[in-house]
Amino acid sequence: MPTIIFLLFLAVMGFYAVAVYNSLITLRNHFKNAFAQIDVQLQRRYELIPNLVEAVKAYLSHEKETLTQVINARNQAASAEQLVAKQVDNTAAMTQLAQAEGVLSAALGKLMVLSESYPDIKANSTIQHLMEELKSTENRVSFARQAFNDAVMVYNIEREKFPNNIVANFTQFQQAQMLEIPNIAAKEPIKISFN
Numbered sequence: 001m002p003t004i005i006f007l008l009f010l011a012v013m014g015f016y017a018v019a020v021y022n023s024l025i026t027l028r029n030h031f032k033n034a035f036a037q038i039d040v041q042l043q044r045r046y047e048l049i050p051n052l053v054e055a056v057k058a059y060l061s062h063e064k065e066t067l068t069q070v071i072n073a074r075n076q077a078a079s080a081e082q083l084v085a086k087q088v089d090n091t092a093a094m095t096q097l098a099q100a101e102g103v104l105s106a107a108l109g110k111l112m113v114l115s116e117s118y119p120d121i122k123a124n125s126t127i128q129h130l131m132e133e134l135k136s137t138e139n140r141v142s143f144a145r146q147a148f149n150d151a152v153m154v155y156n157i158e159r160e161k162f163p164n165n166i167v168a169n170f171t172q173f174q175q176a177q178m179l180e181i182p183n184i185a186a187k188e189p190i191k192i193s194f195n
Contacts, residue, residue, distance in 0.1 A: 031151035073104040091177040102182035
């Protein structure tokens with residue numbers, strides 16, 4: 001009789017471990033799919049940026065440094081994004097992407113501020129259309145990032161629960177990293193002028 005109880009206990013624990021494993025697989029696939037949605041929007045963003053820079057280049061020929069910063073930041077972010085797309089659960093790659101996206105956002109913000117001070121740029125319908133597309137894409141990226149971060153949070157919570165954490169550690173389910181893009185512009189000092 002004790003042997004039967006012990007075997008029954010092992011069977012229940014085995015079924016439980018399989019259920020936890022399958023649950024973690026499902027949740028991991030959810031956050032990978034959520035990143036795929038970010039990937040689509042980031043690719044759209046990366047395609048828009050060179051078009052915007054080309055359109056603005058004629059008006060801001062003396063601002064080559066800013067234009068170069070935008071293109072370099074875009075290229076670094078695109079490279080980081082490609083790395084993450086291959087390994088969504090790589091926390092170092094996710095951190096690198098977040099930093100690259102923060103630099104790109106700051107460079108684009110600089111470009112937007114510069115373009116606001118040129119009436120010719122404001123009057124150009126092509127540039128205005130590209131800027132509207134970029135703003136729309138930024139909103140889409142934000143929504144996709146929120147969905148991704150929510151999926152990562154659900155996965156991490158399920159992974160960390162006891163006794164799920166035993167199964168997760170035994171089967172090598174690593175903690176996933178959220179995509180938190182730093183706001184570099186917010187860290188710069190505020191310039192106040194009373195003129």
